[in-house]
Amino acid sequence: xxxxxxxGSGVVIVGETSTTxxxxxxxRAVLEQVVDPEIPVLTIDDIGILRGVEFEGATVVVTITPTxxxxxxxxxxxxxxxxxxxxxxxxxxxxxTVFSPAWTTDWMSPHAKRKLxxxxxxxxxxxxxxxxPVLCPRCSATTTHIVSEFGSxxxxxxxxxxxxGEPFDYFKEI
Amino acid sequence: xxxxxxxxxxxxxxxxxxxxxxxxTYLLRHxxxxxxxxxxLGEWISSGPELEEDIALTNVGIDFLxxxxxxxxxxxxxxxxxxxxxxxxxxxxxxxxxxxxxxxxPNGDFAQTMARQLFFDAYQLSLxxxxxxxxxxxxxxxxxKALKEARYHFRHSSMWVVRLGDGTEESHRRMQDGVDAxxxxxxxxxxxxxVDAVMVDMGIGVAPATLAAPWRERxxxxxxxxxxxxxxxxxxxxxxxxxxxxxxxxxLLSELQWMQRTYPGLEW
Numbered sequence: 001x002x003x004x005x006x007x008g009s010g011v012v013i014v015g016e017t018s019t020t021x022x023x024x025x026x027x028r029a030v031l032e033q034v035v036d037p038e039i040p041v042l043t044i045d046d047i048g049i050l051r052g053v054e055f056e057g058a059t060v061v062v063t064i065t066p067t068x069x070x071x072x073x074x075x076x077x078x079x080x081x082x083x084x085x086x087x088x089x090x091x092x093x094x095x096x097t098v099f100s101p102a103w104t105t106d107w108m109s110p111h112a113k114r115k116l117x118x119x120x121x122x123x124x125x126x127x128x129x130x131x132x133p134v135l136c137p138r139c140s141a142t143t144t145h146i147v148s149e150f151g152s153x154x155x156x157x158x159x160x161x162x163x164x165g166e167p168f169d170y171f172k173e174i
Numbered sequence: 175x176x177x178x179x180x181x182x183x184x185x186x187x188x189x190x191x192x193x194x195x196x197x198x199t200y201l202l203r204h205x206x207x208x209x210x211x212x213x214x215l216g217e218w219i220s221s222g223p224e225l226e227e228d229i230a231l232t233n234v235g236i237d238f239l240x241x242x243x244x245x246x247x248x249x250x251x252x253x254x255x256x257x258x259x260x261x262x263x264x265x266x267x268x269x270x271x272x273x274x275x276x277x278x279x280p281n282g283d284f285a286q287t288m289a290r291q292l293f294f295d296a297y298q299l300s301l302x303x304x305x306x307x308x309x310x311x312x313x314x315x316x317x318x319k320a321l322k323e324a325r326y327h328f329r330h331s332s333m334w335v336v337r338l339g340d341g342t343e344e345s346h347r348r349m350q351d352g353v354d355a356x357x358x359x360x361x362x363x364x365x366x367x368x369v370d371a372v373m374v375d376m377g378i379g380v381a382p383a384t385l386a387a388p389w390r391e392r393x394x395x396x397x398x399x400x401x402x403x404x405x406x407x408x409x410x411x412x413x414x415x416x417x418x419x420x421x422x423x424x425x426l427l428s429e430l431q432w433m434q435r436t437y438p439g440l441e442w
Contacts, residue, residue, distance in 0.1 A: 099316055149326055
């Protein structure tokens, strides 16, 4: 994907950046404190929202991507990134939102998926494949059924476990 | 925040300025489709047939709203007149809206909403798939993301159409009534005009007529499972793409735009 940008909007459409340096590692350490407001066990890095950190002169440029186009948490995440970096002494911060490459649950690490499961949310299966039975995060039963493809947020579906009777969220593969 | 020019300029192989007016028109059509349908789905909030469905309709609605925002933002940058996504959504009169007539139709009962949704979701699946291959990388990026969401939308609406159509006598009757009421607005989705032709020539857009076959295939498959029949009445209404709307859009916009019209520039 070629680089592209929506001038004056703060919406940028670019590929990922992969520069590493001690300065960037320090910024990333600060961003480790920023969690998804709707899934507080996961950081924005765990979930794949954080796409890049770089310096442009003295300005820290943080690139993030929405999970879904209409994710209502994006404004809050922007504020929290700015606040966390401000508290750590980074005053010049620019946050860019990118749409491409489109976010996928495949960016979530195995560690993140485990945390999700422990929190009571069934983690996403591989995107693009036929969905196999979703395990109940409470009792690990495979006999579960879907109630609604759209659960408490756009990124989750609502399922019920046939074994223990517990309703639970499944983080949809996308 | 820094006051500097954007680091990455608009797409390097982007179209020359002379096609920008047409591109702007083209983008607005798709953004308007999404905004108007998002508003309609929002009307279901607190009135859904069950709690889960109330939430589902809202979630689908915010997908449309998010997609609309991205397209309006891009459209505003193409226009280059300093307008924002909010100006385009909140301060254009009815005649300047170029959404298709289907999305502005009232919700009716839940079955009518699902008929409208099925027809539109089946259309957008093919639309976003085609536009994700657009030579316009900004539009292609928006489309690739929207396509993933459209798959869930279609799965949701087709599931309901089958459940209601192949359900009880009452649910079948309502589902067929909903289909009959919405069918007359479907040809517009699949009919192109001069704007589409320019966009196709530029490698930016897709010819709506090429979406017709896959659209009909999806609908026929769902109808077969739902025991629904395609309406026989050939009458079709069009005009939305040139700003000639049914009587419903003005009422929708008056609610959508009321705040900015009454208190210009108001912010939360």
